[in-house]
Amino acid sequence: METGALLYDPATNKVGEYQDKSGPYALLRPVGGGREWQADPASLRPATDQERLSAGVRAANARARTDGPFLVAVPPRPVDDCDTCAELAQLRSTARTDHDYSTETDANVLLRKHRSEAHPV
Structure with missing residues (x-):
């Protein structure tokens, strides 16, 4: 065999x-x-x-x-017309395509932090 x-x-x-x-x-x-x-x-x-x-x-x-992307219930959404949000969302998308779950998680954390500081509800 x-x-x-x-x-x-x-x-x-x-x-x-x-x-x-x-x-x-x-x-x-x-x-x-x-x-x-x-x-x-x-x-x-x-x-x-x-x-x-x-x-x-x-x-x-x-x-x-x-696999990694299924462990996050709801990824943060970028705010329209915000360059930083768009940049972080693009980083997350590229990382997901490359199966780089560590960078995808980092992008989600940074996007959540940015949203809470720059776009408080």
């Missing part, structure tokens, strides 16, 4: 990436990462296209629930 090969484990009813051998067992890791598990190499088989697709969708859905 090749490292990275997607295999179906009937004992767990899951598809995993082959990592290595550990004694008499094969080590598999969930698609998209996670905790490895041991499987009987004799029972493993290559994953079908449908099983590969399902495992990939499951991994993408898990990422969508845990």
